[in-house]
Amino acid sequence: MTLHKAILHLTCWVIISTSFTAHSANELDSVRIWAAPESTRVVFDLSQAPQYESFTLTNPERLVVDIKNASNKVQLDRLSNNSKLIKRIRVSQSPGKGILRLVLDLNKPIKSNLFTLSPTAPYGNRLVVDLDDSFSAETRAKVTTHSSGTNRNIVIAIDAGHGGEDPGSIGPTGIYEKRVVLDISKRLADKINATPGMQAVMTRTGDYFVDLNRRSELARRSKADLLLSIHADAFTSPQPRGASAWVLSMRRADSELGRLLEQTEKHSELLGGVGDIIQNSDVEKYLVQTLIDMQKNNSMVMGNDIAKDILRDLGSVTHLHKKEPEAASLAVLKAADIPSILIETGFISNPGEEKLLVNYNHQQKLANAIHKGVVRYFETNPPSGTLLSQSANTKHKVQSGESLSVIAKRYGVSVNNLKKANNLRSDVVRIGQHLVIPRA
Template identity: 45%
Template sequence: MFFAYTGKQSVIRFFITCFVFFCAFTVLAANKIEQARFSDSSDTARIVFELKQAPTFSYFSLKNPDRLVVDIKGVPKAYNFNDLNLTGNKVNRIRHSTPKSKGDTRIVIETSKKLNPRIYLLEPGDGNSHRMVVELVDPNPPPAFTINNSGPNRDKNIIVVIDAGHGGADPGSIGPTGTYEKNITLSIAKMLAKLVDEEPGMRAVLTRKGDYYISPNDRPKVAAKEKADLLVSIHADAFTTPQPKGGSVWVLSKGRADSELGRLLEQTERSSQLLGAAADVIDDRDTERYFAETIFNMSMDLSRALSYELSNEVIKEMKSITKMHKRTPQSASLAVLTAPETPSILVEVGFISNPQEEKNLNWALHRQRLAAAMFTSIKRYFQKTPPDGTLWAQWKSKAPISHTVANGESLSLLAQRYGVSVREIKVQNNLNSDLVRIGQVLNIPR
């Protein structure tokens, strides 16, 4: 561009023109993709882009191979799509390509077959940014409903995800003699995992098996991926003075649970995924959100209740091994406990900042006892409430019912109540007569 201005007035015009161009460029360059999310339901793949400002965009489809090209004006090519977890079988890859103009972004979405694109913008609200939603709809989706006569589609084992806190460049708390929390937690996690794997009908999954770092936000994702029945995160506490000592057990706070609920509901694609086939017959997005909110609320409330119940069991066992700093379950906003459909607890095994407890935690036998206490409480918890579809649930359904004889009860009365014969009760309990005493515990066959 050439400016032919002369004189003082022309110089002023020149600077004004430059200033206008600078402001225009600044406004254009200010917009950017801040975050991207992906999900895949039965008939639709969704990509949600969060931007600082409402974008101007255009798009077109190409064949051989099938792909959708999206051009966003005034947005630099800076966002890395490699971190997106591309689930399902519709989208193979999301990448950048050369844009039409410098300072723009061209996004190429490679698909496994021809999908019908639908792109729309969502205004910011409830603390959200501007959102551009790209939906790729399968014109020939697989059947929404299937009949399964084999029972719940899940692993027959009870799956326990065991999370060793910290790791890698994050050592966690450091004891007076230089003990790293990350090493203590990994040792106890491996001991607990061994006990779980040795128990028939149970399987352990470690979030980390060595000395490397995992983000707190990524740890609950392991539980979701494994469809875990429980997540146990192991840590060691610390304080600025050496006096505090003892263990504690933590669950997710109600405030953080509500926050996670809001975040999950904001992702309309997550709502559809949760509702599954039901989402296909709901035309109204508000109705879909209402149903999703109801299910999420029930799921998270149940997970928190189960987490609290298990926490009490863990405290009962741990107090025979170590002093408990907190004798009741505590709640906090902890990222590692945010798996919405998995009961999750965080166990502080002691204060590594306390010289005596640091010494205890460096003692292998003490760590083994802590792991055994956690395992005993976990086992007792699942014996009472085994997840549906597991071997433990099958065993419980076949196991005898324990009954304590009360005043006025007889074998004939119990046989009538439980729908079995007097003889079956006598055989089950090795009884030689029909007489029973108050307080006697009988096993009633099912």
């Protein structure tokens, strides 16, 4: 072969190879399926930002996704799939050159939403398919509610942080925060459910991501009296340690740790999806906003008091990073009508605390301490109409702005009977004072 022919042959080969590469430059590297009770998320990990189109087919139900200039290197028949919505994911015949056609065989007609996510450590480019079954009759029937009348349970919503796409913080040995806090949350739920007059509901019970706003919405649908969001802290150095409790601040956090926590929450949204960070809750301006502000202020005061009780008990089983509740502007705390607390059970970035956080006995101690603080608060301040409020020894902790007449009206008793039950000689009460509430 002459030099001229060799050069020509090489040039042709480069052109052909370049053309082939252009049509299959984007590789499907992996597929992950995250199944939640009401939905399923499918994540396609790709080497580049995808160009795609999708459509649905019926009889049988299918969702078809075409990715341009892409190729597949995933054995789809070996995918781990625990979804009740998806039968399988497979490759179908390409409709055109360089197009990768993926088919999701579905078990029922389902609402779908597709979107892309740019690289956010530890993940690269992603095409996300969300399948939502939350409006089915079966799902609606499973929503936990309680009676608005008397003798109802106090409902505690427990939110295990992160999940699914979002691992949360990662410890020195590779332990994921999302797994640790789910274990602790389940133990806490068991303790609450074993307490007469109390009931636990969980925003997630498995390894899947729940949008930050939806966590509060799930608590609201369950008519929760309190939302506890369970986390494990992390910092840029391994030295910090200890548990802490966070309540809502209407301003940006003052501390470095608080600012880091706010940044982490935004990072979680980028990992987990494109859910709205915080929706404006106004329905009608002025009057509605005033009512919301009053309700939020009451919830914030109550949340701060409960957080103090929880820290008191956590301090008996683990080191405290701060002995008083800290404040930050976090989405999961912003439900106007539900007192909400974010509990950091320890620093997973600290090697010693990472070992503790994965230890069964330590997890149980943390759950016991949180439970004890919650129970003590609600035994002292039971919401009206609950089983705990019917106790002959109901107690009330005086809050800022409360008077004897206000407290008497809340519990439906006379001021004179309230004074007699507490041996009071005057109508003066002090903040933090515990009063016995007589039966109406």
